[in-house]
Amino acid sequence: xxxxxxxxxxxISRGDRVALKDSDFTIPQGAITAIIGPNGSGKxxxxxxxxxxxxxxxxxxxxxxxxxxxxxxxxxxxLQYTTVPAGxxxxxxxxxxxxxxxxLGFLRRPSAxxxxxVQQAMERLDIAHLADRHLTELSxxxxxxxxxxxxxxxxxxxxxxxxxLTGLDINSAKTIDGIIHDEPTRGCSVVLTTHDLEEAKxxxxxILTSGYVVASGPPxxxxxxxxxxxxxxxxxxxxxxxxxxxxxxxHHDHGFDISHNAHDQHGHGHDHGH
Amino acid sequence: xxxxxxxxxxxxxxxxxxxxxxxxxxxxxVGTWLVLRGMSFFGDAFVHGVxxxxxxxxxxxINPLLGAAVAAAVMVFAIEVVNRQTVLSExxxxxxxxxxxxxxxxxxxxxxxxxxxxxxxxxFGDALGVTTSDLYGQAILAIIVIAVAxxxxxxxLALSFNAEKAELWGMKPKRxxxxxxxxxxxxxxxxxxxxxxxxxxxxxxxxxxxxxxxARTVPRMMIYSxxxxxxxxxxxxxxxxxxxxxxxxxMALVPIxxxxxxxxxTRLAPKRAPQEVAHx
Numbered sequence: 001x002x003x004x005x006x007x008x009x010x011x012i013s014r015g016d017r018v019a020l021k022d023s024d025f026t027i028p029q030g031a032i033t034a035i036i037g038p039n040g041s042g043k044x045x046x047x048x049x050x051x052x053x054x055x056x057x058x059x060x061x062x063x064x065x066x067x068x069x070x071x072x073x074x075x076x077x078x079l080q081y082t083t084v085p086a087g088x089x090x091x092x093x094x095x096x097x098x099x100x101x102x103x104l105g106f107l108r109r110p111s112a113x114x115x116x117x118v119q120q121a122m123e124r125l126d127i128a129h130l131a132d133r134h135l136t137e138l139s140x141x142x143x144x145x146x147x148x149x150x151x152x153x154x155x156x157x158x159x160x161x162x163x164x165l166t167g168l169d170i171n172s173a174k175t176i177d178g179i180i181h182d183e184p185t186r187g188c189s190v191v192l193t194t195h196d197l198e199e200a201k202x203x204x205x206x207i208l209t210s211g212y213v214v215a216s217g218p219p220x221x222x223x224x225x226x227x228x229x230x231x232x233x234x235x236x237x238x239x240x241x242x243x244x245x246x247x248x249x250x251h252h253d254h255g256f257d258i259s260h261n262a263h264d265q266h267g268h269g270h271d272h273g274h
Numbered sequence: 275x276x277x278x279x280x281x282x283x284x285x286x287x288x289x290x291x292x293x294x295x296x297x298x299x300x301x302x303x304v305g306t307w308l309v310l311r312g313m314s315f316f317g318d319a320f321v322h323g324v325x326x327x328x329x330x331x332x333x334x335x336i337n338p339l340l341g342a343a344v345a346a347a348v349m350v351f352a353i354e355v356v357n358r359q360t361v362l363s364e365x366x367x368x369x370x371x372x373x374x375x376x377x378x379x380x381x382x383x384x385x386x387x388x389x390x391x392x393x394x395x396x397x398f399g400d401a402l403g404v405t406t407s408d409l410y411g412q413a414i415l416a417i418i419v420i421a422v423a424x425x426x427x428x429x430x431l432a433l434s435f436n437a438e439k440a441e442l443w444g445m446k447p448k449r450x451x452x453x454x455x456x457x458x459x460x461x462x463x464x465x466x467x468x469x470x471x472x473x474x475x476x477x478x479x480x481x482x483x484x485x486x487x488x489a490r491t492v493p494r495m496m497i498y499s500x501x502x503x504x505x506x507x508x509x510x511x512x513x514x515x516x517x518x519x520x521x522x523x524x525m526a527l528v529p530i531x532x533x534x535x536x537x538x539x540t541r542l543a544p545k546r547a548p549q550e551v552a553h554x
Contacts, residue, residue: 082436088492091490102444132490
């Protein structure tokens with residue numbers, strides 16, 4: 001399977017601070033990739049760089065076979081914090097329809113197909129019945145579904161989600177989890193950040209960060225006790241000498257089906273000796 | 275019936291109504307984005323920031339619109355300099371320029387013999403002194419401002435929604451923000467002769483804020499805002515005629531009073547429950 005993203009010696013800075021040190025990583029095409037690591041470890045920074053919202057300050061980053069700038073229009077990004085001012089009069093339908101802006105540009109009128117895409121996205125996220133509701137009238141979970149619907153309404157080859165399931169009610173989490181699974185079947189690459197080890201284990205591919213990419217590859221190769229201890233610090237694990245408990249074979253609530261991750265064999269890890 | 279028609283029987287009264295209406299339309303569309311972007315304080319500072327330009331133009335006997343445009347550019351540039359060169363919050367830099375520019379305007383105009391009258395005219399406008407030539411210029415500016423604001427609907431809505439998303443969608447948020455500043459400047463410059471620099475702020479913020487209480491979409495907010503602003507201009511001039519009050523100030527006062535009336539009505543009306551609607 002080809003790589004959707006390839007990073008070689010990537011360095012990313014936020015202002016004067018280096019947020020991600022010299023890192024190598026890959027993200028496979030048409031699969032689910034989880035980025036996991038402690039707070040401030042560079043997870044969101046990496047997503048921002050892939051989406052061309054942050055320029056890399058070193059190394060080389062290829063996204064969908066081109067520079068992040070050239071690929072930006074093919075990337076849908078559901079941000080961690082989307083705070084719309086309470087006074088903004090925006091209905092669910094209009095918020096979802098904004099996902100068509102990259103295709104429509106400044107002035108082109110939405111076609112019947114554009115409207116159909118908006119309706120389909122709302123139906124997939126189970127928010128069609130809320131179409132005329134004001135965004136401020138929704139719960140946090142419903143709003144997150146709106147933002148995911150906005151993302152998939154966009155023409156995209158890659159869907160980035162920054163902690164999409166954090167703090168959601170079960171219904172919203174299950175619905176968004178369904179989208180995360182469904183998108184790769186449509187040929188779309190999904191990249192999400194998470195703090196949940198179970199979610200990461202259930203992904204096809206994992207990137208473990210700790211101010212740099214500790215390891216990148218299939219979950220079984222990346223989420224080892226040694227790598228986790230490196231990323232999170234010694235003493236943070238209960239079963240350091242046993243891999244087995246980290247990879248249960250049973251499915252779990254709003255995690256991912258781990259049965260379809262066996263195809264990924266191109267992962268690699270490297271220790272920066274920090 | 276005469277009570278309604280009498281205030282607009284004469285040509286200068288009709289010009290005042292038309293000038294106010296053009297100002298109302300311009301400020302409604304631009305003011306909607308000003309309110310949605312949470313830039314009301316900037317708008318307040320901005321309408322004062324053009325005072326030294328107009329004052330200098332009066333002293334030098336050049337076109338006041340040119341002076342206002344130069345002052346607006348200087349103010350935006352200075353705010354940006356303070357923002358980029360210090361860690362001070364944006365409202366501090368706006369506050370600095372707000373006071374500085376207004377004081378400079380008063381200093382410049384104080385050199386004139388007609389100091390008091392000129393300052394009053396700049397700050398509070400002279401609705402009944404609007405000429406036909408003024409109206410032509412104002413109409414052209416209004417058409418341009420409204421057309422550009424409508425053409426930038428998507429970039430400005432995306433920017434109001436989230437600047438990072440706007441960037442991702444190719445909606446050029448930085449350029450959209452810069453364009454909004456220009457639109458605010460144009461609306462202020464195009465309106466100050468009718469309602470004055472101080473009171474144009476009432477039309478920039480009052481009708482959009484009132485409209486936001488009842489509108490469920492941004493286009494409706496613009497339409498409601500325009501209706502409220504036009505009504506305010508008409509009612510303001512009518513009341514000022516019958517009550518012998520200052521025309522511009524009465525025009526600017528009406529939308530603020532309307533805001534509190536609509537606020538009271540909306541707070542008394544039953545609210546929709548935020549819970550998810552049950553569905554099959």
